[in-house]
Amino acid sequence: MPDYQPPKTTVMPCLTSADQQCLSRLITEEQMLTPVFQPILDLRTRSYLGFEALIRGPENSPWRMPADLFNLAERDGRSMEFSRRCREVQLEDFARQHLPGTLFINVSARCLADPRFLNGATARLLERLELSPHRIVIEITENQQVEDFSSFKDVLSAYRRLGYRIAVDDLGEGFSNLRMWSEIRPDFVKIDRHFISGIADDAMKFHLVKAMHELAEISQAQLIAEGIETEAEFATVRDLGIEFGQGFLIARPVTDPERTPNKAVNELLARNQRIVFPQATTTARTxxxxxxxxxxxxxxxxxxxxxxxxxxxxxxxxxxxxxxxxxxxxxxxxxxxxxxxxxxxxxxxxxxxxxxxxxxxxxxxxxxxxxxxxxxxxxxxxxxxxxxxxxxxxxxxxxxxxxxxxxxxxxITDMQIRAARYANPLTQLPGNVPINEHIDRLLEGSAPFIACYCDIDNFKPYNDAYGYRRGDEIIQYLGGLLSRHCDHRLDFLGHVGGDDFVLLLQQSQWLKSLETVVAEFQRGMDAFLSAEHLGLGGYWGEDRKGQAIFHLPPGLSIGCVPVGPGEFHSHHEVSASMSQAKKQAKKKHGGQHLFIERRQTRPSPVTGALPLTN
The missing domain is CATH 3.10.580.10 (CBS-domain)
Structure with missing residues (x-):
């Protein structure tokens, strides 16, 4: 065995004799420790990669949960012995149930130095249970600080030669496991649940996890996102391209787990939609x-x-x-x-x-x-x-x-130019670059969606009559109106510039939402017109030749293009098609029109959408 010195233990208060007796019974008696297994889902194959083995103490006792159990063993200086017993019952039960795939077993850095792990005792147990070491992943928990990485890597190499694979647990919980990733190059890296909780709405967490994914690709490690508890977290992890997920939404730890994902998880996997990633706000430079x-x-x-x-x-x-x-x-x-x-x-x-x-x-x-x-x-x-x-x-x-x-x-000028490309300064909605990136992401994922180009009719005459500030207020009003009728998990709203907006809709009731937007915009314009112009139904102005002309109040035209899998190859093609649909919408007299491109005969690509009508 390599000359590896485990991390030093912390001196803990001594146990009472009753607690010592309880610990001895937990280690030596049958049925005192109960293994539970939580599935790890392969988001690509829609099956289970395997299971993480956890431990439970006797029910209705102070030592039910693993933190209390390991604290008890730590205080009596028997962590290695207790950890060994946990591994034995976990391996035995995994084999007894004939659970498929890989078994992840939590091992602290100190317990890796257990002589019985490498002297053949564990190998003989695996042979008796007809389990190959290739099916076992040693999941290193950050319970103790590793000081001698050289020796630590040597002992891990010994495990790898025997066929075991290595995982690092709780990435992001502390700096040391980032170093551990760099030093030991694990096969699997588990992202701490803190970074997964709320990731669909937290731009900082999203970009941190995205960076972890890029590092994993460089180091050829596979990521496992822990703590997935909501559908939005599930969709964000999937759409980021992370291979594996684990959490209560997928399955809770139980003694007798299902061998395949349940119906609810399969329905989530079958959804051909892409979640809208959280948008990062521009941070102020000093x-x-x-x-x-x-x-x-x-x-x-x-x-x-x-x-x-x-x-x-x-x-x-x-x-x-x-x-x-x-x-x-x-x-x-x-x-x-x-x-x-x-x-x-x-x-x-x-x-x-x-x-x-x-x-x-x-x-x-x-x-x-x-x-x-x-x-x-x-x-x-x-x-x-x-x-x-x-x-x-x-x-x-x-x-x-x-x-x-x-x-x-x-x-300042450079920041304004960059900000305008990523977020419109008037509405703070995503600009051209995020719009194009999201279109390409939808196309790459073969996700059906409705691409919509929104434009305000008769906007320049209104600006000339009322001034650009009132015109800006109408643009902001339209941005807020569109936002209120979006499903912010599925629908992407962007502001191209001026009075032009883009919607990329995946919600099932997209047509009803757009019809409501058009109607509400028309009613809302009353607040932006004087009583005189409301009575006339418009206002007089001059055309480019200086001749008097009567202008209608601003209206809203929306050109829509249903996009099915494989019908477009880039955001350039989608943008061109949207522009043509917008022109068709604006050709209708009187404003307030919704045009849906249907020259290509095909069903609505969004499941549950209303029939396409003009």
Whole structure:
């Protein structure tokens, strides 16, 4: 056996004699420990990969649950012996029930050093039970900190040579099991239930699990998502491409588990829909990212020394003046100093004077934690010369560096462009990039859906008559109206820009929802028109030639394209088809029209949808 030193045990309070006797009975007597098995579902094959073996103590006793049992053994210094007994009853019952697939057995890092695990005793037990080590996965729990990874990897290699596979439990629970993943390269990695709970609505958890999936692909490990308890969590895990799932929604741990998934799970697996992933909101960037570390001068530095410093460093535009305690006092601008020295006798008069005479004693000082947007607002409200000088960046009142106005403006512009691609600034709905990504994801998953392009009719004349701000309010109203009639688990709502929106619907009552949206939009327009225009049914304006023309109030047109599996190959094709359907909807006179493309004869692709009608 490799020379592996198990993690040190923590000294625990001694047990009473009664507790010691109880522990001895648990270890030595039959029927005292009961194994239970929880299935692990293969989301690809729609069958069970295998079962995780857990342990229960006697019913109606203080030692029913595993945490209490292992705490009892730990306090008496018999963890290894108790863990060994648990493995034996789990293996025996797994074999007795002829359960299919793989058996996952929890083993702490310390108990891996059990001599009977590697000296042939366990191998003889498996041989007697007619179980191959290839069907056993040793699931390493993070009960103790592993300090000697070199020896730890050696002992795991010994297990692997015998045919066992290795899993790391509760990924994400602590930093050490991230290192364990990197060091031992397990066959399976189990994601801690904390990251699965609520993943359908939590963008942070979603992206963390997505990153874990990418790491698993790199390391050729297979992921098991633990703690799946809701249909939304199930769908998110499946749509992320995670291979295996485990949790109460799939099956609870029981003594005699079903060999195949039940009807409810099979129905979930059969659903040909793709959940809408949670959208991440743009996080504010701070001005720390703009900071340039410019060596400051002291208040006693002479103007002549500072001038020479500028001459030696032509890239410097400003130099901060900082007193000994680190408090910023001011900024000296290169051009301001040069201009003053260029005047007659100024250099001779002020050259040996301290630079504080030439500095701006009221610079714009910003804490490194404020956002770039807030910095831009403050810079716009400050004195005009601050636009040229830039600003001082401080931390807890002490100088850290300087920031350039040009760098700030470039960053703000870049952030606005990026944000517009991912989220529309007016409605905060997903923009073009997420829309295209979701269309492609639906196509790749062969998920049927209804692609809808929504457009406000007569919108420009309204803007001309009422102003762009009122026009923005109508756009926001439409965004909210569409959102209220979406199933946010299944329907994707995006804002292309202006008055154009895209809906990607998987709900069964999609047609009824769209008809309701069109009707509600028409009624809602009354609030956006004056009493006079309501009475007239519209308003007069001018066309491009300056001639008077009567305009109808804004209306809503929606062009819909049912998309079945294999009918489109990219978001480009779907987008083009949606645009054509929108044009057909807008051709109808009077506005408030819903057009459904049905030139290709096919049934509605969404199960349970209403018949297609124009």
């Amino acid at each position: 001005i720390r990212s703009l900071m340039r570390e410019v060596t400051p001068v002291t208040p006693t530095t002479s103007n002549e020394e500072l001038y020479a410093h500028f001459e030696a460093n032509p890239e410097l535009m400003v130099v901060p003046v900082v007193e000994g305690a680190g408090v910023p006092l001011g900024l000296v601008n290169r051009y301001s100093l040069t201009d003053r020295f260029a005047r007659p006798f100024r250099r001779e008069l002020f050259g040996k004077k301290p630079c504080t005479l030439m500095m701006d004693a009221q610079p714009l000082v910003l804490d490194h934690r404020i956002s770039v947007q807030e910095a831009g607002r403050l810079l716009g409200q400050s004195a005009q010369h601050h636009m040229l000088d830039g600003f001082v960046i401080s931390e807890d009142g002490r100088y850290r560096g300087i920031g350039s106005t040009q760098d700030l403006m470039v960053l």
